[in-house]
Amino acid sequence: MCVTPTQELNFFGKKLWVKRDDLARIEGVSEHFNGNKARKFYALLHNPNKIFLSYGGNQSNAMLALSALTHAQKKRFIYVTPTPSQFLRENKNGNFALAREFGAEFIFADSGTNALELKNKALAHFKTLSFKEKYFIPQGGDLELAKEGTITQCKEIWDFIQKNFSTKEALVFCATGSGVSALALAQVAKELKYNMQIVPILCAKIEGFEKNFAKTLHTNFAFGALKKEVWEMYRALLRKGIEFDLLYDCPALYALKNALDSQFFTQNELEKEWIFIHSGGLLGNLTQIPRFQRKFKTL
Template structure:
């Protein structure tokens, strides 16, 4: 597998030209920022390891990526969730369905332990932490090993930037844990390229704390925020409309959970920074749109 050198395409949206780094095209199941974060695990021999262990949401993009990674490596994936709705097994969809098709084992800690179940990370460390046959990957790929694949992404962006000499280049992408934005900024900022991001899961303070937990204290990305609080996973009409407008203007589908907030932050920022040469990094994760669109349809209708 050659998980690098994704193409760059040119587009226009709301009067602004931008380049799009098509990391959604890296691989059918193993793409976007998760493919970059897990690249080092893909290349690592892992002698004696027979099982990958992960945790997060039953519809997380990382679930599909980990399932694909385990399949490629010939390993078993055991993925823990705090709670799994029982209807999901009767009607699997999105990332959950695809992960099952790839052979993943998805376990609910609430079903195993009961109502007093610990946090998945704590449970995993207790049960699997000392098992040499298990390789544990933190939720969302927030670990220092992610730097390897993101450094490769930075090299590709720098190679592209050689054709944009003299321009005011900015690179934009949304953040969950902020791992990709952080490591990308640490590579690009010293080269004169600013990285813009927004905190999709929590606020600015949360994102800064995530950077510091990785042991990093310099060359942070610039954090853009909406005026009103944005709750992760909540459905916003404005998010859907900007996602739909992007699809109509670019003929490219974006992630419906993270990308709309970034574009809502970018739009007013670009209006006050018209001299910007923008590269947007596609986040992949389109399997999650199946469940997101179903939720939007139930809430807002046609």
């Protein structure tokens, strides 16, 4: 994987360095295998199994990333997900459409199926597969799987800190859904004795997650909710020259701006350099943008 660049951004008066993991590329694999999913699933590049099975939402970035990876490696990818809406089924753009083009094999559950029910359905189907070379991937991945790609990411961030910051320390922010990426990054930074504080911004509620970090932020929105503040953040950042995804990064950056405005951070934390890790997954905006445009016609 190429070393991704880090770009300076004026974030409402505070200098914010953006680690452009949306630009992550791996030779021979589609550009849609990028962002934190490329880091989390990097170890799968040399996984010998021939069939991968996972589960989750039908607009998932992980679904697309795994579809792109297995397509490049000529492997099978089976994905258990709630039945998509007619709009998604007929739409030729977005994560679901491209995952289908990459050859993902879908097993549909009822549209209202929750995460636990999806997991059970996925596990049940996994057990029925007669092949020995099969591999089960939990929703959002897991810590052990994420570690290899995260080590590379962490070293890149630390190298940038050492070369560019006189204080040799930084606050590192990342949007998180399952919590895996943030936990892996914090664990690796601690093991490597890197002086950087990981501050996850939760886009969904995770019980007991905060105890792992000195500081956490929350979006306080239901995941995927069409909020005016998120749409305005997307447009404001786009004008500054960087596009962020509407499901994770834009809600997370809105939460970060709120924290900045409400004096959530100590003076010492404000004086440190700040880095935000771009989540990637911009293809999902092709289906999200029309939803926001329909709701906020005047913006």
